[in-house]
Amino acid sequence: MEVKIIRSNRKTLSLSVDDELNAVVRAPLYITTKQINKFVSDNTEWLEKAVKHKDTQLKKYDLTDNEIAELVNKAKEVIPQRVEYYSLMMNLKPTGVKITKAKKRFGSCSSKNSLCFSCFLMLYPIDAVDYVVVHELAHIKHHNHGKEFYALICQYMPDYKQRERLLKVQ
Numbered sequence: 650m651e652v653k654i655i656r657s658n659r660k661t662l663s664l665s666v667d668d669e670l671n672a673v674v675r676a677p678l679y680i681t682t683k684q685i686n687k688f689v690s691d692n693t694e695w696l697e698k699a700v701k702h703k704d705t706q707l708k709k710y711d712l713t714d715n716e717i718a719e720l721v722n723k724a725k726e727v728i729p730q731r732v733e734y735y736s737l738m739m740n741l742k743p744t745g746v747k748i749t750k751a752k753k754r755f756g757s758c759s760s761k762n763s764l765c766f767s768c769f770l771m772l773y774p775i776d777a778v779d780y781v782v783v784h785e786l787a788h789i790k791h792h793n794h795g796k797e798f799y800a801l802i803c804q805y806m807p808d809y810k811q812r813e814r815l816l817k818v819q
Contacts, residue, residue: 650700652689654682662688664696666703672696702817710752710769717750720768724748727775728766731782739805741789755816756781758788773815780812 651671656678662685663675674685689696712720725748732746745763757765764785770778783806791798802809 650696652685654685656680664689664692664699666696666699668703668707670700670704672700709772717768720771721748721750723771724766724768727771727778728782731779732764732786735779735782735786735805739783739786739801741786743786743789756785758785758792760792762789776812777815780806780809780816783809 651669653667653671653673655673655675657675659675659677661677662680665673665675667673672689674689676685728748729746732743736742743758743762743764747763747765748768749765750769751757751765751767752769755767755770759765766781766785770781783802787798787801790801799809806812
């Protein structure tokens, strides 16, 4: 496996896997190549699991144009209803709801409180879809991932951590 090293003005080392299933190390400018190699070596087990997970995710989204179109149609049918349901419950109104074909994020909330959701959410159980909806609605009130943000989610979805896990194991 190729290891890509990206050096920048940062303070910590991080390890991730890109879409070509290569390891990516982000490192501070002052860290030596020897230190980076040791970091990768120390995290070999994690890296192997991450590569398998990334490969599974990439294969999951390797669909035909017709299959993607079906997901988009299903998402346009399901997600706005879920947004409306939780929006009323949470008393938070988005300025818009859009369905995208994003593969790297399930949802987003713009600074103008417009919500976007990936059609690929339709590959997951409805409990996971509802979690993403509540998560994005919570961003209308809290444009961050702080304690208040998660407290708001927990108020309407006490089991949100189990639902969030559904997005990682599928």
